[in-house]
Amino acid sequence: MGEFGLIDRLTNDIKLVNTSSLKGVGDDCAVMRYRDTDVLVSTDLLAEGIHFDLTYVPLKHLGYKAAVVNFSDIYAMNGHPRQITVSLAISKRFTVEHIEALYSGIRLACEIYGVDLVGGDTTSSRSGLVISITCIGDAPADRIAYRSGAKPTDLICVSGDLGAAYMGLQLLEREKVASAGQKDFQPQFHGKEYLIERQLKPEARRDVIEALEKAGIVPTSMMDISDGLSSELLHICKASGVGCRVYEDRIPIDYQTALMAEELNMNLVTAAMNGGEDYELLFTVPLHMHDEITKLPGINVIGNITKPELGCCLVTRDDTEMPIRAQGWNHMAE
Amino acid sequence: MGEFGLIDRLTNDIKLVNTSSLKGVGDDCAVMRYRDTDVLVSTDLLAEGIHFDLTYVPLKHLGYKAAVVNFSDIYAMNGHPRQITVSLAISKRFTVEHIEALYSGIRLACEIYGVDLVGGDTTSSRSGLVISITCIGDAPADRIAYRSGAKPTDLICVSGDLGAAYMGLQLLEREKVASAGQKDFQPQFHGKEYLIERQLKPEARRDVIEALEKAGIVPTSMMDISDGLSSELLHICKASGVGCRVYEDRIPIDYQTALMAEELNMNLVTAAMNGGEDYELLFTVPLHMHDEITKLPGINVIGNITKPELGCCLVTRDDTEMPIRAQGWNHMAE
Numbered sequence: 001m002g003e004f005g006l007i008d009r010l011t012n013d014i015k016l017v018n019t020s021s022l023k024g025v026g027d028d029c030a031v032m033r034y035r036d037t038d039v040l041v042s043t044d045l046l047a048e049g050i051h052f053d054l055t056y057v058p059l060k061h062l063g064y065k066a067a068v069v070n071f072s073d074i075y076a077m078n079g080h081p082r083q084i085t086v087s088l089a090i091s092k093r094f095t096v097e098h099i100e101a102l103y104s105g106i107r108l109a110c111e112i113y114g115v116d117l118v119g120g121d122t123t124s125s126r127s128g129l130v131i132s133i134t135c136i137g138d139a140p141a142d143r144i145a146y147r148s149g150a151k152p153t154d155l156i157c158v159s160g161d162l163g164a165a166y167m168g169l170q171l172l173e174r175e176k177v178a179s180a181g182q183k184d185f186q187p188q189f190h191g192k193e194y195l196i197e198r199q200l201k202p203e204a205r206r207d208v209i210e211a212l213e214k215a216g217i218v219p220t221s222m223m224d225i226s227d228g229l230s231s232e233l234l235h236i237c238k239a240s241g242v243g244c245r246v247y248e249d250r251i252p253i254d255y256q257t258a259l260m261a262e263e264l265n266m267n268l269v270t271a272a273m274n275g276g277e278d279y280e281l282l283f284t285v286p287l288h289m290h291d292e293i294t295k296l297p298g299i300n301v302i303g304n305i306t307k308p309e310l311g312c313c314l315v316t317r318d319d320t321e322m323p324i325r326a327q328g329w330n331h332m333a334e
Numbered sequence: 335m336g337e338f339g340l341i342d343r344l345t346n347d348i349k350l351v352n353t354s355s356l357k358g359v360g361d362d363c364a365v366m367r368y369r370d371t372d373v374l375v376s377t378d379l380l381a382e383g384i385h386f387d388l389t390y391v392p393l394k395h396l397g398y399k400a401a402v403v404n405f406s407d408i409y410a411m412n413g414h415p416r417q418i419t420v421s422l423a424i425s426k427r428f429t430v431e432h433i434e435a436l437y438s439g440i441r442l443a444c445e446i447y448g449v450d451l452v453g454g455d456t457t458s459s460r461s462g463l464v465i466s467i468t469c470i471g472d473a474p475a476d477r478i479a480y481r482s483g484a485k486p487t488d489l490i491c492v493s494g495d496l497g498a499a500y501m502g503l504q505l506l507e508r509e510k511v512a513s514a515g516q517k518d519f520q521p522q523f524h525g526k527e528y529l530i531e532r533q534l535k536p537e538a539r540r541d542v543i544e545a546l547e548k549a550g551i552v553p554t555s556m557m558d559i560s561d562g563l564s565s566e567l568l569h570i571c572k573a574s575g576v577g578c579r580v581y582e583d584r585i586p587i588d589y590q591t592a593l594m595a596e597e598l599n600m601n602l603v604t605a606a607m608n609g610g611e612d613y614e615l616l617f618t619v620p621l622h623m624h625d626e627i628t629k630l631p632g633i634n635v636i637g638n639i640t641k642p643e644l645g646c647c648l649v650t651r652d653d654t655e656m657p658i659r660a661q662g663w664n665h666m667a668e
Contacts, residue, residue: 028557043453049459089381224362
């Protein structure tokens with residue numbers, strides 16, 4: 001049906017919900033208006049065989065996740081996502097129905113998070129699937145949270161729990177290996193549903209951004225945790241010119257994550273610190289906000305910012321200081 | 335050196351030149367401020383083996399072209415490009431020097447057109463190179479030119495000349511075939527330099543947008559010619575609900591294009607109408623602006639907009655009306 005026919009089919013019934021979206025798909029550019037707020041732009045590229053494995057990732061979930069991880073980058077600036085553009089390179093093994101499944105996931109994410117799909121590019125590839133999404137969002141100038149604003153004595157906070165998405169990936173990989181060459185294979189996911197969901201259908205923490213707004217709190221620094229807590233802590237400390245102390249016993253971990261680590265004979269804290277793909281928010285607030293911040297549901301204070309000369313350390317349960325190193329989930333997977 | 339090391343190396347000395355660019359590379363998002371103008375966003379994805387052939391496209395030229403074609407989409411709305419984000423998926427056969435060459439072309443284009451490189455994503459791919467660029471630009475609300483504003487009796491104008499980029503591609507493909515298996519092969523480009531340049535190093539028509547601004551002219555509709563004049567005319571006519579008459583003898587064609595068509599025994603008008611990749615501007619203005627528009631350098635009036643019931647036709651030199659069909663350069667290449 002050709003590129004234009006496919007784009008028409010995928011985008012013909014899109015309704016724009018944000019007042020900042022003036023013109024969506026169908027011209028040389030999308031057109032937006034941001035007269036009172038600053039504009040945030042983030043972009044992510046996902047390549048088959050590197051970022052996803054279609055053996056166990058349904059295309060609809062892939063579309064959903066690809067959109068949500070971009071929204072997460074906008075929330076990580078304390079803003080709200082408003083528009084996305086979606087570019088796809090698709091090899092011949094994908095049918096129109098495959099692409100529609102992928103798009104249905106992207107559009108579901110847009111619907112749930114109130115984001116407008118305003119443009120993109122769809123083309124062939126010689127092999128595999130590549131998804132490139134750019135997200136545009138906004139925030140009032142005085143609410144934007146950069147990585148660079150953390151100050152000594154600030155509290156270090158994280159939302160939700162860590163390491164579950166990584167454990168979900170380990171589980172999916174294990175079952176993929178177990179299923180190889182077997183007909184009617186039934187993967188063993190019972191009691192591990194949370195891990196699978198965290199890996200295949202992550203959510204971005206809009207609720208946290210809304211709770212911070214409502215409480216009148218602007219974090220001094222913020223990031224989303226995509227590469228792992230260790231890596232993101234080092235980014236914030238480097239950008240802010242500070243050090244940090246994070247307490248092992250404060251790191252929030254779900255019991256399914258803990259059970260899975262035991263089953264796989266993996267170090268739980270390493271998984272939680274370096275697992276990645278959690279899409280939780282890591283942020284800092286001034287010390288005097290301790291009571292306000294701990295009142296917010298699902299927020300844990302895991303440590304504090306220090307002077308730079310103290311370095312970045314994890315304080316273990318036996319009170320030993322271990323330097324934090326950025327391993328990231330890519331490194332761990334190797 | 336890892337993703338972060340590579341990104342640092344490619345982006346460490348970038349200076350932002352636009353006042354709308356508040357924060358570039360180095361946080362979860364780039365941050366921009368557009369308080370007086372509307373925001374334009376365009377995105378393009380280029381895949382190796384589909385959009386470019388590294389046998390004859392130097393990586394620096396590829397980077398330059400990848401950036402410029404995005405700028406062209408912003409100019410096509412009568413706006414100015416201000417920021418880009420660059421996402422790359424790179425297979426193992428590319429070295430850091432290759433990626434630096436690609437980036438040097440992107441950065442040269444940014445420097446020449448006054449655009450800030452504010453973000454991106456760099457990742458591995460299992461095969462080949464994929465380049466996804468998103469461009470952000472702006473325009474005063476009352477100057478934006480959509481595809482949908484053309485009215486019957488409007489003049490149809492194009493900048494520059496058409497078909498040369500397509501002929502350049504034919505020439506490069508011919509020399510690639512001729513060179514196969516030969517050592518010290520010397521391609522035959524003498525007297526065809528313009529065609530090669532149009533294919534390998536296209537420019538976006540900022541000068542036309544500036545001339546229109548200076549003359550106080552806002553086109554009633556506008557597009558850039560990336561898929562070929564026929565295809566773009568049909569887009570404008572469909573979006574505007576109108577027809578058109580375009581005169582064969584008015585279509586601007588360079589003599590090198592004409593000579594090459596003769597040498598390859600190709601129909602010259604077909605090449606000019608469907609060749610694509612010209613990145614010239616196609617636009618319409620009210621009839622009464624005839625004298626003003628023909629005064630602008632390098633602008634040709636090639637026909638006029640009609641009522642929709644008259645359809646979209648090319649009027650040949652012998653006064654026959656031929657319906658315009660969208661072939662596009664992809665179709666022609668098959």
